[in-house]
Amino acid sequence: MxxxxxxxxxxxxxxxxxxxxxxxxxxxxxxxxxxxxxxxxxxxxxxxxxxxxxxxxxxxxxxxxxxxxxxxxxxxxxxxxxGQFLPSDPAQQSEVMQWMLFQVGHVGPMMGQAMYFQHIAAPNGHTEPFSIRRYVNESRRLMEVMNDRLNGRDWIAADEYTIADMMLYPWARAYVWARVQVDDLPQLNAWFDRIDARPAVQKALTIPKANPQFWDATADASAFARENAARFAGDVKKD
Missing domain, CATH: 3.40.30.10 (Glutaredoxin)
Incomplete structure (x- = not known):
């Protein structure tokens, strides 16, 4: 084979x-x-x-x-x-690329730092309230940008489901783990619902293993949080 x-x-x-x-x-x-x-x-x-x-x-x-x-x-x-999930029109391709870079340059780094300071630095003895506020607040602002973008449209770019949605979804949907409040962002939550309903996405989120603590506020995160903090303890700067 x-x-x-x-x-x-x-x-x-x-x-x-x-x-x-x-x-x-x-x-x-x-x-x-x-x-x-x-x-x-x-x-x-x-x-x-x-x-x-x-x-x-x-x-x-x-x-x-x-x-x-x-x-x-x-x-x-x-x-x-x-030849999938990317339009052939150059202007639409550019739109997809812009939102992909929005994720790479903004959503990922800001939410990643919000997660780091809350789930790795703090449990390892470096609680920094200013840093937590800074990154949680900026993550919230980025979620508002996405919410505005999704007003009157189903997908982030090119009026179709594309790799821009696939890039943004795992980070934005992990607002639970980043502790970013999004309840009052209806367009963003409707986008989450549309992607949540896709069977291939739900399967993908179990490969190589599922981490429901990222997405589900009802999941028991205590053991996972301890394991995660211990795994990355070496990344925390020592005084």
Whole structure:
């Protein structure tokens, strides 16, 4: 049996779920190597030969004989390769790219820091209220930008479901884990509902494993929070 063209290296994080969402939505065959952060597998020489930055996700495109890192570059490559979830019109492609970069440059970094200071720094002895307020408030502002954008439209860009939605969804939907309040943002919540209802997305959020604590306010997060804080304790600066 021949191997699929796409081999994915990923982990159960907001960035790590993005290519899984595309591959499941597109029905593209792939195989997967889960990366264990607790074993620093993303820092091994073999992995660094694929991504010198030592981060997930990464794909190997066997048909083209090359590796691609950075989630936005991966989704752009897959969308072009398989002709799905990216419009052909150049102006619409530009619109998709703009919102992808909005995620890469703003939503991911701000929500990531909100999560870091609350779930990694604080449990490891570095509680910084100013930093928490700063990143939670900026994350909230970005959710308002998305809410305004979605006024009168179902999808973020090009009037169709695209890789821009796939890029933004795992981060924005993790407002629960970032402790960002979005109850009063109806367009954003309607967008969440539309994507939540997609079976391929729900399947993707279980690969390589499910982390319901990111998305579900009713999930028991206590054990997961302790494990998460311990796993990344080495990232906390010591005085």
């Amino acid at each position: 021949s191997r699929p063209d796409i081999h994915l290296y990923t982990a159960a994080t907001m960035n790590g779920y993005k290519p899984v969402i595309f591959l499941e939505e597109a029905g593209v065959p792939y195989d997967l190597t889960p990366i264990d952060f607790s074993k620093q597998e993303q820092k091994t020489p073999a992995f660094l030969s694929l991504n010198p930055n030592g981060k997930i996700p990464v794909i190997e495109d066997r048909a083209e004989g090359r590796a691609i890192f950075e989630s936005g570059a991966i989704l752009w490559h897959l969308a072009q390769k398989y």
